Amino acid sequence: MKPQAYLLSASILVFKCSAWEHTSEQDLRRGISGHNHALVAFIHPSSAGSQILEPEWTSVAKSHRSLMSIDCSTNSMLCDEFGVISYPALRFFDGHGYTISYRGPRKASAISSFLRRAQRPTVTILDDETTASFQSIDDTVLIAHVNPRDEHIATALRAVASQFEDRASFGLVDTAGTTSVECYNNRDEQKFTLSDLTAIDAITKLTQSCIAPLIGEFTRANELDYLQSGKSLVFFFAMSSNEREAYVNKMRPVAKMYKEYLSFVTVDGDEYADFAAPLGLAAGEFPALSVQNPRVGQTFPYPSGADITPETVGAFVMDIVQGKVKPWDGQRRQDKTRAHDEL
Structure with a gap:
């Protein structure tokens, strides 16, 4: 991400993070004892992950009363006691001395599913x-x-x-x-x-x-796994999570059809703005899509301005397989008209 974009995003996210309603050490200890179960978020206001989690956490808190959060910037010794080494760290306490670390998606729906799951037997x-x-x-x-x-x-x-x-x-x-x-x-x-x-x-x-989701989210934590998987990657860039979720919902049939050979992933266009250029895409001109074969170093940007639908993406992939689309030469952007002429 470019420094300017990061500073802008960070300032916005820090403002949003003010919605956290943190728990005191005394209330935390009371809340995880006496056979009470609780899901606790150990956060740090300066971490991007904590800032991104805040609206999702707030959404879950509307329907689950067992949520608590601790600000590790002001309670560092408490966070050290619970072995927190990165932020945010989500821990479920079952009220009987057993703790589960949550490593799933930091999305409201996934966290809600986890809370229901944690209250069942393993x-x-x-x-x-x-x-x-x-x-x-x-x-x-x-x-x-x-x-x-x-x-x-x-x-x-x-x-x-x-x-x-x-x-x-x-x-x-x-x-x-x-x-x-x-x-x-x-x-x-x-x-x-x-x-x-x-x-x-x-x-x-x-x-x-x-x-593993059929269409996963490309993140700092899993990018090497995807790039070293041996499969070609279909990257979809979008600025909002709603756009990315809509893409996943409509593109599942295509991803399922090609899952043996292709990995479909969504990319946060804000966080990964600097990753668009190496894929033949213009930063900020999203939504956008590009196909890359990491093994041979070939990239195929999807025609700029063209609709991104299951039918058109499926056809684009087939045209690549059949050699009807030339790999990106590293200099030009492939626009809708030129792509049409080449195909």
Whole structure:
């Protein structure tokens, strides 16, 4: 991000951050004891992540009374006591001495889902009658159908559930048949089934694949994972989260069709304004889209000014595959007219 843009954004976000209603140390200790459960945000006013979280947190607080926040700039010793090393840090306290670190999206809907999830058992014991309804209880649901002779699978499931309980719901049901594990990504309407459980990390890998969104958000934390995945990337830049969410909702069928070869990602046009130019896009001229093959260093900017729809993006990808679109030469912007002539 350019320094000027960052300073402008930061000043706006710091102003918004004034809406935080922080908890005192005394109220925090009271709130997480006595069998009370609470979700606590340890924030620092100067961190961009804390500033971005504030409106999402405020939204969740309207319907959940168990939220508290601590300002670590004025309570550094308290934050050190709870092992906070980066901001924001979200921790769920179950009132019985057990703490869960939340590592999911910093979005109101995801945080609300987490709160509901945290109040259920780490692994819910199911039967034939409850299994069907449990499949849709969360955005990501993993159910292990375990034959009693494979008790080691149930043990492995509990270990994985403890690792991912902040992002998925886990169920266990006995079966007289072959042991298998199913995972439902209900947001993207995908189902993953695992019957070969010989590998030690089989359930872990299944869970990771199932949790991963079909169209993810490109962030500082995951950018290397995407760039080193071996797949070409379809970047969609937009300034507002509403624009990016609308794109995800309409582009899922295309992303599902090409998921073996392409990773579709959304990009915050404000935070990643400086990333547009290397992709053949003009900073600030968003929404915009570009396809990149990191392995061979080829970039294909989507025609400037053209509508971004599932049909047109799908056709654009096919034209790239068929060699009908030339890679960006690093100098020119591909506009709608020129693209039409080349295709």
